[in-house]
Amino acid sequence: MTAVLDRPAPAPDTNTPRRAPLRIGPVLWALPPLIIVLVAAVYPLIRVCLESIKLRDGGLGLDTWTSVLGSQAFRSALWRTVAIAVTSTIGCLILGTFLAIVLAFVPFPGSTLVGRVIDTILSLPSFLITLAFTFLYGTAGAVNALISSITGAQTPLLNFLYTPAGVIAAEITFFTPFVIRPLLAAFSLLPRAQLDAAASLGASPLRILRSVIMPEAWPALMAGGSLVLLLTLNEFGIVLFTGAKGVMTLPVLIYTRGIVTFDLPGAAVIAAVQVVLSLALYITYRAIFARVTAGKTQEG
Amino acid sequence: MLLWSKRSRAIVLAVFTLVVLIVFIAPLATVVLAGFAGSWNGPLPSGLGFGRFGEALSGDNLASLSVSLQTAFIAGGLALILGTWAAIASREAPDWLRRITDAVFHLPIAVPSVAIGLGLLIAFNNRPLLLGGTRWIVILAHFVLVLAFAFSAVSAAMDRLNPAFRQAAESLGASPARVLTRVTLPLLLPALGAAAGLAVALSMGELGATVMVYPATWKTLPVTIFGLTDRGQAFQAAASTTVLLLVTLLALVLLGRIRGRAALR
Numbered sequence: 374m375t376a377v378l379d380r381p382a383p384a385p386d387t388n389t390p391r392r393a394p395l396r397i398g399p400v401l402w403a404l405p406p407l408i409i410v411l412v413a414a415v416y417p418l419i420r421v422c423l424e425s426i427k428l429r430d431g432g433l434g435l436d437t438w439t440s441v442l443g444s445q446a447f448r449s450a451l452w453r454t455v456a457i458a459v460t461s462t463i464g465c466l467i468l469g470t471f472l473a474i475v476l477a478f479v480p481f482p483g484s485t486l487v488g489r490v491i492d493t494i495l496s497l498p499s500f501l502i503t504l505a506f507t508f509l510y511g512t513a514g515a516v517n518a519l520i521s522s523i524t525g526a527q528t529p530l531l532n533f534l535y536t537p538a539g540v541i542a543a544e545i546t547f548f549t550p551f552v553i554r555p556l557l558a559a560f561s562l563l564p565r566a567q568l569d570a571a572a573s574l575g576a577s578p579l580r581i582l583r584s585v586i587m588p589e590a591w592p593a594l595m596a597g598g599s600l601v602l603l604l605t606l607n608e609f610g611i612v613l614f615t616g617a618k619g620v621m622t623l624p625v626l627i628y629t630r631g632i633v634t635f636d637l638p639g640a641a642v643i644a645a646v647q648v649v650l651s652l653a654l655y656i657t658y659r660a661i662f663a664r665v666t667a668g669k670t671q672e673g
Numbered sequence: 674m675l676l677w678s679k680r681s682r683a684i685v686l687a688v689f690t691l692v693v694l695i696v697f698i699a700p701l702a703t704v705v706l707a708g709f710a711g712s713w714n715g716p717l718p719s720g721l722g723f724g725r726f727g728e729a730l731s732g733d734n735l736a737s738l739s740v741s742l743q744t745a746f747i748a749g750g751l752a753l754i755l756g757t758w759a760a761i762a763s764r765e766a767p768d769w770l771r772r773i774t775d776a777v778f779h780l781p782i783a784v785p786s787v788a789i790g791l792g793l794l795i796a797f798n799n800r801p802l803l804l805g806g807t808r809w810i811v812i813l814a815h816f817v818l819v820l821a822f823a824f825s826a827v828s829a830a831m832d833r834l835n836p837a838f839r840q841a842a843e844s845l846g847a848s849p850a851r852v853l854t855r856v857t858l859p860l861l862l863p864a865l866g867a868a869a870g871l872a873v874a875l876s877m878g879e880l881g882a883t884v885m886v887y888p889a890t891w892k893t894l895p896v897t898i899f900g901l902t903d904r905g906q907a908f909q910a911a912a913s914t915t916v917l918l919l920v921t922l923l924a925l926v927l928l929g930r931i932r933g934r935a936a937l938r
Contacts, residue, residue, distance in 0.1 A: 396767070403766040406759035407774050414781050414817045417792025424795050468696070475689040479682060487693055494697060496871060496925060498878025498895055501914055505700035507907055508707045515703070519716035546696050578681070607785035609881035610895075614902060624787040624881065631791050632885060641795070644788040655783035 418648060425641035441642040446626065451646070454622040457537055458605035461544035465601045466594060468545060469552025474586065476553070477560035478568070488557070491550045502543040503614035510534055510542075535619050543611045548604055552597040555665075559593035560586070592665040599658040607651055623647045704918070707911035725912035734913050737897040738920070741877055744808075744893055745924070748815035749823075749872035753865065756823030760831055761857065778824040781817050790814055790885025808891040814882040819872040826871060830864030866931025873924040877917060 428434050441447050472491070476484055510516050510531050517529040524530075533539045563586065571581045609624040621629075623643055631640030707713060708729075711720020728734065756778070763774040781789055793814050798805040804813060838860065842852045858865075880895040887896055894917050901910035 399762070399765040400767065400770060403759070403762035403770055403774060406755045406762065407770075407777060409755060410759075410777050410780075410817075410820065413793075413813060414789065414820075415777060417789065417796040418780075418784065420796040421788060421792045468692070472689065472692065475685060479685055479689075481686055490697060491693075493922070493925075494701075496874040496878075497918065497921065498880065498914075500880060500895065500899070501704055501878075501918070502700050504898075504902065504907070504910060504914055505703040505707075507902075508703045508713060508911070509699060513714065515713065515716050515718075518714065522716060546700060549696070603783065607787075607881075609785065609787050609884075613880070613884075613899065624785045627785070627787045627791060628881075628884060631794070637791075637795060640791055644785075644791050648784045648788050651784050655779075 421641045421644050424638055425645050427638050437638045437642050441639050450621045450623050450626045457540055458602055461541050461605045462598055462602045464545040465549045465552050466598050469549045473553045473556035477557055491553055495550050499547045500610035500614040502547045503611050506534055506543055535616055537620050540612055540615055540620050544605050548601045551601050555593040555597045556590055559590055563589050596662045596665050599661055603651060603654045603658060704911050705915050707908055708915040725909055728909060729912040729916045737892050737894045740891055741894040744812050744815050745873045745876035748812050748876050749819055749869060752816050752820040752823045752872055753869050756820055757827045759824055760827040764831060779821050782821040786818055786881030787885060790882035794886050806888045810886045811883055811891050814886050815876045815879055818882060819876050823868050823872050826868035830861055834860055866928050870925040870928035874921045877921045
């Protein structure tokens with residue numbers, strides 16, 4: 374359940390004639406959708422926070438918080454979630470930069486089709502990747518069968534699927550398009566003459582890459598990277614389909630606490646921690662993204 | 674244009690092709706192939722056939738597909754209406770209200786869908802807002818999650834819309850309702866189609882919030898697929914996932930084709 378979030382920061386339309394006497398009209402007109410979302414999205418999150426301070430005897434207190442935050446399961450899940458998210462993000466950035474540079478600057482027949490396929494992945498369910506990986510890289514999967522038919526080895530060589538490495542590989546596959554998109558947008562603004570001028574002055578492709586292309590790409594990389602970090606922190610499907618034996622991340626912990634063992638206050642504490650973490654990151658992303666689009670309009 | 678020598682171009686393109694094949698094409702192809710496979714013990718699947726698709730399109734699996742489609746179209750349709758309303762209305766609203774609308778509508782994207790699901794489960798489980806255990810809590814969850822994307826897409830289209838059309842109509846004396854139905858909405862139609870396609874696609878694949886709130890009578894296809902893999906029926910899961918992919922792509926393509934006579938600038 375993921376897709377593109379990037380949209381330009383709202384530009385103030387200066388030449389809209391406003392009917393000054395009817396100032397209350399637009400407010401009333403904009404309120405109903407806002408109220409519906411407040412009830413459907415914000416109120417449940419507030420209830421999560423309230424549930425987390427509910428005690429078993431019906432009173433209020435921070436006992437659930439202290440017991441959950443102190444538990445080994447929570448701490449290792451928090452640490453693992455952050456580690457998996459950071460590693461996946463770095464992987465996505467490296468892979469996405471390479472793919473975007475080739476798509477933008479080494480045109481080949483069919484590059485639009487490849488771009489289209491990569492775009493489509495954005496709207497597909499993420500658990501698809503884990504499912505595919507079990508057939509491809511599972512201990513009884515195609516790649517292991519291929520390897521053992523060549524080497525004759527009996528024990529499967531690849532056995533990373535149920536480790537954090539398997540989750541990281543799946544997340545890199547699924548989230549790389551989120552890095553490619555903003556990068557391609559940034560590259561399309563780069564005047565071709567700049568590349569040609571640098572090349573005609575004798576700069577090597579690597580040097581052009583380093584001193585002409587990459588400086589333009591940093592803001593897009595920052596924006597794409599923080600978005601991917603947010604989405605990997607929140608990722609659920611990939612980890613759930615892994616079987617979640619060796620890898621327990623915060624979202625999966627919320628699910629097992631809330632649904633499997635039906636400990637709602639405990640799940641609410643973890644959810645509250647995760648919501649704060651995600652919101653902090655989201656605000657950072659919005660700030661970076663606003664800066665990127667502001668920079669674009671200034672130059673253009 | 675970056676690489677001028679033929680050899681370096683060929684090397685870079687070969688690496689690129691290999692990476693795209695391994696990272697993007699192979700997983701998609703594998704799931705589809707596994708759906709057709711009778712078994713897969715060697716490097717290649719064996720016993721290919723349509724048998725599992727018959728299974729995927731009957732009984733419980735078919736019921737789940739129907740549940741998923743109903744959920745996606747109801748939730749997506751409602752989200753599109755409300756998202757469009759909010760996007761158009763916040764345009765005219767004062768700055769502070771526009772900022773609040775923007776922040777609140779994007780909130781469900783920022784927080785994990787499991788947390789949204791948990792919140793809905795807690796918030797709508799007693800009277801007067803008793804939705805827990807009914808299909809409506811699933812539809813509400815999808816609606817909330819998809820709404821952010823619908824709002825985002827329509828707002829972005831509004832940014833690209835030429836205000837001159839609307840201003841011309843207003844200066845000629847058209848009422849606000851007439852401007853909305855005859856100018857703004859027709860101009861937005863392609864964007865609305867694309868947003869509807871995205872909304873349906875995302876709803877079809879939603880798992881995190883659904884798994885928190887679904888009642889046994891309203892199981893969406895991703896939940897059923899998870900059940901299949903959990904019971905070790907990975908091949909059947911692959912067939913059902915292939916069906917899910919096909920339906921999703923079909924919705925994306927069909928709804929993306931909505932154009933209308935007016936087009937965006």
